Each structure stands twice: as structure tokens, then as C-alpha cells.
Amino acid sequence: MTFGSGMSPLAKWLWVAGLATALSVAVLMVWVDIPLALYFHTYRDTDWANFFAAITDFANGAIWYGLAVLGIGFAYLRWKRLPDTPNVTRWTKELRAWLFMIATMASSGIFINAIKFAVGRERPRFLFRDGTSDFHPFALRIADCAFPSGHTQSIWTAMLCLSLLFPKGRAIFIPVAVMISASRVIIGAHYLSDVVASIFIAFAFTLLWRRWFERGGETVILQAPSGQPAV
Numbered sequence: 001m002t003f004g005s006g007m008s009p010l011a012k013w014l015w016v017a018g019l020a021t022a023l024s025v026a027v028l029m030v031w032v033d034i035p036l037a038l039y040f041h042t043y044r045d046t047d048w049a050n051f052f053a054a055i056t057d058f059a060n061g062a063i064w065y066g067l068a069v070l071g072i073g074f075a076y077l078r079w080k081r082l083p084d085t086p087n088v089t090r091w092t093k094e095l096r097a098w099l100f101m102i103a104t105m106a107s108s109g110i111f112i113n114a115i116k117f118a119v120g121r122e123r124p125r126f127l128f129r130d131g132t133s134d135f136h137p138f139a140l141r142i143a144d145c146a147f148p149s150g151h152t153q154s155i156w157t158a159m160l161c162l163s164l165l166f167p168k169g170r171a172i173f174i175p176v177a178v179m180i181s182a183s184r185v186i187i188g189a190h191y192l193s194d195v196v197a198s199i200f201i202a203f204a205f206t207l208l209w210r211r212w213f214e215r216g217g218e219t220v221i222l223q224a225p226s227g228q229p230a231v
Contacts, residue, residue, distance in 0.1 A: 010211060014204055021200040028193035034133055037124045040186050052183035059151035059180045061105060064158035068105075071098040097220045100213040101161035105154065108205035112153045112198065116145035124188045148198040149190045152181040156202035164210060165222045 007015070043049050075094035120136035123146040127133045159177035163170040181199065184190040213220050 010207060014207075017200060017203070021197060025193045025197050028191070028196060033191035033193050034127065036185065036192055037127060037188060041124070041128055041188050044188060049186060052186045055180060056151065056183040056187055056189070058176075059155035059184075061109060061154040061158075064105060064154065065102065067158075068098045068101045093218070094222060096213055096218065097165050097222050100209055100220045101158070101165070103213075104161055104206050104209045105157045107209070108153050108157050108201055109150065111205070112148055112150050112201060113142055115148055116142055116150070119147050120145055121147040121191075121194070124191060128188065146190050147194045148201060149181070149184050149194040150198070151184050151189070152195045152198035153202050155180045156199050157206055160202060160206040161220075164206070164220055167221065168223060 040049070072095060075091050075098070079091035117140070118137055120138060120140045122132060122134050122136070122140070123144055124133075126144075156177045159173040163173045166173075181195050184195055185192050210220060
């Protein structure tokens with residue numbers, strides 16, 4: 001029996017992508033993270049660095065949880081205004097889609113914070129201030145822990161979920177995720193390996209929750225690529 005012969009395609013992808021991410025993270029930690037962080041630190045007071053500092057907090061989870069709650073609220077108001085059978089079906093579909101986004105963000109966020117505390121990697125500010133880049137498992141405050149990046153997890157899970165709900169918006173959602181996650185490295189809040197690890201975690205949780213929410217043959221897509229409502 002070969003490796004993965006009994007696995008689903010999703011499970012195989014998670015194994016392969018997870019191993020590739022782990023290898024990439026190890027390489028970045030050893031050879032790339034510190035020189036790259038020091039390089040960007042030399043540009044900390046420039047206009048372009050200030051631009052990334054201004055946009056980085058668009059990764060704040062409160063923004064995207066709020067959007068999901070608004071989506072549920074608008075769907076409910078439409079159902080109450082026109083309580084017919086097709087509208088009930090639409091209400092159920094929209095509720096499921098927005099709950100998918102909330103579940104993905106919340107569970108991956110909890111997972112990220114658990115890893116942060118367990119690994120205890122110092123943020124780059126310790127490198128800039130004290131010249132250290134150490135690990136303190138189960139000893140640092142979450143706010144002082146770098147690995148993995150919580151902002152990256154937040155923006156990537158939000159944008160991936162929105163890309164599934166509204167496929168026509170992917171050309172906007174994915175570049176937003178790339179730019180904001182890159183800002184975490186550019187402004188010195190995280191090392192590159194922190195961001196890379198969080199992107200994989202965001203993909204993994206999004207795909208796993210999508211499979212769970214679509215297990216009955218339903219879909220989380222709210223708007224088909226053609227511009228017509230998904231059925």
C-alpha cells in the first residue's frame with residue numbers, strides 16, 4: 001500500500017502542503033527571517049513603510065466578523081419581509097454561508113493563539129531592541145509571540161471565505177490578503193515564516209470547514225461566477 005492510497009484528495013493536499021510549508025518555515029527561520037527583518041527595519045520611517053503600517057489593521061478580525069454578522073442580519077430582514085418558501089431557502093443558504101465564515105475565522109484564530117503560546121517565539125521588536133530572536137515555550141504573553149501571525153490568519157481566512165461565497169470577487173480578495181499579510185513583515189511585526197505558516201493554516205481551516213458545511217450536497221457559494229445566484 002502506497003502512502004495516501006486511502007486518503008481523500010483534500011487529505012492528500014493537506015499532507016503535501018503541510019510538509020512543504022513546514023520545510024519552507026524551517027528554511028526561512030534559519031536563513032531568511034532575521035536578515036529580511038533587519039532589511040525592512042532600515043526603511044521603517046519611509047513613506048512606503050508608513051503606507052503598509054496604515055493598512056495592516058484591516059486584518060483586524062472584528063471587521064470581518066462584523067461583515068459576517070451584517071450578512072446574517074440582512075438575510076434575516078429579507079426573509080422577514082418576504083416570508084415565502086423560496087425566501088426561506090435563501091435565508092437558510094445565506095445563514096449557512098456566513099456561519100461558515102465565522103466558524104473558519106474563530107476556530108483558526110483559536111488554533112493560532114494556542115500555537116503562539118506553545119512556541120513562544122519572540123517578535124522582531126525583540127531583535128531590533130535587544131538583538132535576540134529566541135523561543136520561550138509557554139512563557140511569553142500572546143502579544144509578544146510572533147509565530148504564527150494572527151493578522152495573517154485573520155485576513156486570509158476572511159478573504160478565502162469571501163472568495164468562496166462570491167467567486168467573482170477573487171481578483172480583489174486574494175490581492176488584499178497578499179498585501180496585508182506582506183505588511184506584517186514590512187512593518188516589522190512578524191517574520192516571514194510567521195506569515196507563511198499562517199497562510200497554510202488559513203487554507204487548511206477554510207477547506208476543512210467548507211467540506212463540513214457542504215457535506216449535505218449544499219454549497220456555501222452565494223453568487224455564482226456567471227453573476228446569477230448559486231442554487
